[in-house]
Amino acid sequence: MPSKSRIPARLRGIHLYPIFAGEPNWMQCERSIIPEEANGSIPVRFSFIVPQAMTQENTPTIFAAEKRAHWRALEPEIWSIQGADLDAVPTQSILTTLWDQPRWLEAYHLYDQRGSELFEQICGLPEYYLTRTENAILETHARDIIARAPVRCIVELGAGYSKKTVHLLTEQLRQRGSSIFAPIDVSAAGLRASRAAVRSAFPEIQFHGLHARYEEGFSAIDKNLPTLFVFLGSTIGNFNHSDFPRFFRALSAAMGPGDFLLLGADRVKDVKVLEDAYNDSRGVTAEFILNVFDHINRLLHGNFARDNMRYYSRYNPEWQRIEMYAVARARQDIRFADIDAPFQWQKDEKILVEISRKFDPLRLQEQLRFFDLGAVEHFTDPREWFSVLRRHTVGQILEGDGAAQLAQRGGKVAAVIVARLSLERARQMQPRNRRVHVMDAVKIEIQK
Ligand code: AVI
Numbered sequence: 265m266p267s268k269s270r271i272p273a274r275l276r277g278i279h280l281y282p283i284f285a286g287e288p289n290w291m292q293c294e295r296s297i298i299p300e301e302a303n304g305s306i307p308v309r310f311s312f313i314v315p316q317a318m319t320q321e322n323t324p325t326i327f328a329a330e331k332r333a334h335w336r337a338l339e340p341e342i343w344s345i346q347g348a349d350l351d352a353v354p355t356q357s358i359l360t361t362l363w364d365q366p367r368w369l370e371a372y373h374l375y376d377q378r379g380s381e382l383f384e385q386i387c388g389l390p391e392y393y394l395t396r397t398e399n400a401i402l403e404t405h406a407r408d409i410i411a412r413a414p415v416r417c418i419v420e421l422g423a424g425y426s427k428k429t430v431h432l433l434t435e436q437l438r439q440r441g442s443s444i445f446a447p448i449d450v451s452a453a454g455l456r457a458s459r460a461a462v463r464s465a466f467p468e469i470q471f472h473g474l475h476a477r478y479e480e481g482f483s484a485i486d487k488n489l490p491t492l493f494v495f496l497g498s499t500i501g502n503f504n505h506s507d508f509p510r511f512f513r514a515l516s517a518a519m520g521p522g523d524f525l526l527l528g529a530d531r532v533k534d535v536k537v538l539e540d541a542y543n544d545s546r547g548v549t550a551e552f553i554l555n556v557f558d559h560i561n562r563l564l565h566g567n568f569a570r571d572n573m574r575y576y577s578r579y580n581p582e583w584q585r586i587e588m589y590a591v592a593r594a595r596q597d598i599r600f601a602d603i604d605a606p607f608q609w610q611k612d613e614k615i616l617v618e619i620s621r622k623f624d625p626l627r628l629q630e631q632l633r634f635f636d637l638g639a640v641e642h643f644t645d646p647r648e649w650f651s652v653l654r655r656h657t658v659g660q661i662l663e664g665d666g667a668a669q670l671a672q673r674g675g676k677v678a679a680v681i682v683a684r685l686s687l688e689r690a691r692q693m694q695p696r697n698r699r700v701h702v703m704d705a706v707k708i709e710i711q712k
Contacts, residue, residue, distance in 0.1 A: 326417060326446055326472050331484040342455050344475040345484075350450050353563050359605050362598075367609075368616035369556060371502045372450075376559040380451065382552040387426075389548060391540045394498055397650040398528045399428050402496075405643045406431035409654055410439055412641070413524040415490040417444040421478050421499070423454030428496055432526075433466055441468075444489075448474040448481030479514045487520030498530035498650070501585070501621040512635040525637060525655040532622045533649055535579050542577045542586045542620065550575035553588045553617045565601030568609075572596055576614065585621040589614040625651040 327335055338344040354373065361368050375383070387395040402409070410432060418436060420429060429445075436443040445466075447458050455473035462471045474481040485491055493515065503511055515525070542549055553575050557568035573596075576589045596609040609615070628651075629639050637655040644651050 326444060326486060326489060327484050328486045335484065338452065338475055339456075341459055341471045342452065342473040342475055345480055348476065348480070350475065350477070355564060355603065358560055358564060359603070362615070363605070363607065366614065366616065369560075369618075371618045373559060374552065374556050374618060375451070376555070376562075377453075379552060379555050379559065380454070382548060382555060385548050386544070386552060389544045389546065391544045392549075393537070393541060393649060394530050395426075397645050397647075398496060398498075398652065399426070399431075401643050401645050401650060401652050402428045402431045405652070406435045407439075409526060409641075409643070409652075410435040410492075413492045413526075413654065415492040415522070415524065416440070416442075417446060417485070417489050417491040419482060419485060419491050419493050420445070420447040421482065421493065421495040422497070423447045423449035423451060423458045423473065426496075429494070430465070432492075432494065433462070433469060437466060437468060442470070443468075444470045444472060446472040446474055446481075446485070448476055448478055450475070450477055479511070482515055483518040485518065487518075487523070489520070490522035491520070492524045492526060493519065494526045496526070496528035496652075498528050498620070500527065501530055501623070502618060503621075504619065509635075512632065512637065516635040516637055523656075524640070525653075527632075527653045527655065529623045529625060529628055529651050529653065530620070531644075531649055531651055532584055532624055535581070537649075538579045538586060538622065539577065542588060543575075547575075549577070549588070553577075554590055556617055557590065564603060567596075567599055569596055579622075583619075583621075584623070585619045587616060588618040588620070589616055591615075623651070625653065629653060 325332070334345050335343045336346050344350075354370075357370050358373065361370060386392050415436075418432060433443065433445060445462055447455060449455050449458075452475050455475055459471050459473055462469055474484070476484075482493060500508065500511070519525070554570060554573060557566075557570060557573065560566050561568055572593050573590045574593055576591050578587055579585070580587050591614050592609045592611055595611050597606065598609050599606045625642060625644070629642065632653075632655055633639070640656045641654040642651060643654075
């Protein structure tokens with residue numbers, strides 16, 4: 265520990281140093297925070313100030329400075345990533361899972377034009393309680409949710425412009441007077457519909473549709489823009505066991521300290537209620553699931569025969585999930601026109617097309633803690649069939665290199681960090697360019 269006398273008196277105490285936009289690099293931060301007069305290595309305390317306090321004058325822009333250049337306007341108020349090809353045929357995904365043992369498909373193939381229309385119909389079915397129940401929860405609690413999430417932007421994963429979103433936007437406008445609404449979706453048509461609806465119902469809202477996959481979209485959002493990320497409908501239930509942790513790791517890393525997550529999750533309940541919701545009397549769910557084969561036939565010029573397959577679903581209590589299958593009524597020799605990947609789909613063999621996981625909300629909340637998504641609030645309906653969770657990112661305490669790495673990623677350190685720096689090297693560095701915009705700050709406390 266250096267003696268007190270080695271540290272000039274005016275360096276002791278707390279110092280605030282800005283970090284500049286476009287310079288998320290730790291070395292550059294280091295350059296700005298090292299007092300030139302100091303010698304050798306001394307213990308210092310860093311704390312990364314939570315951004316809201318320092319960014320009041322920032323122009324509200326949804327993209328992080330370092331991501332902005334990657335986005336271009338696809339059309340008014342709709343943005344897409346330069347060079348991204350969302351229409352690329354997902355041949356690899358389809359073939360690798362169809363050739364897996366047992367065979368399965370990734371659920372996102374369900375959403376071609378017809379699939380999206382069928383899903384809309386499912387949401388209105390008497391047996392499909394999820395949409396209605398979640399909507400009622402949001403209608404009841406939107407005022408409270410918005411009051412306790414002081415944000416300037418609502419990012420919705422999925423181009424929903426459902427009644428549920430309307431409750432949130434209405435409250436956001438009522439309580440804050442203005443807002444940004446940024447839905448993320450791979451469907452440009454969905455974003456256009458959302459834009460039209462927002463323009464007519466909420467002309468005060470700044471609309472930015474992001475034509476992207478969820479992860480690409482949410483990780484581009486400026487961490488300094490206090491944001492409520494909204495992921496409703498229990499879509500997390502459709503993620504398999506590797507998608508699920510990957511998604512939450514990425515989302516948590518993308519969230520800034522002023523951000524919140526609103527998550528809708530369907531709960532474990534009576535098996536008959538669950539099974540009826542996915543096996544409706546009108547057969548819409550069956551059509552939705554089997555339609556994926558028409559979609560695949562179009563994409564890969566395949567020969568799946570719809571009249572030679574049937575829909576089968578069940579609740580699997582061990583895995584706490586509804587499983588939705590296509591079953592071959594008779595053997596089918598599957599071929600794709602330009603791809604050498606024929607296979608025999610045997611009579612009675614099942615292809616798992618979609619899963620819909622059901623959650624115990626307490627377990628889910630515990631699990632989310634490990635993704636740095638701390639508990640805030642839990643809303644449910646009187647029957648406790650569905651849960652809406654409001655989460656907040658948790659500040660991390662890191663030391664030395666860990667802190668540097670987090671700072672490099674623009675991370676969310678809200679706690680005091682103790683580190684030891686070599687000041688020798690820092691002294692040789694050039695003073696930084698102070699023309700750029702202040703985004704954040706590091707507080708350094710030089711210890712005695
Ligand atoms: C989109 N997702 C939450 C729906 C669900 O309930 O898992 C998809 C669905 N599949 C059949 N019915 C509804």
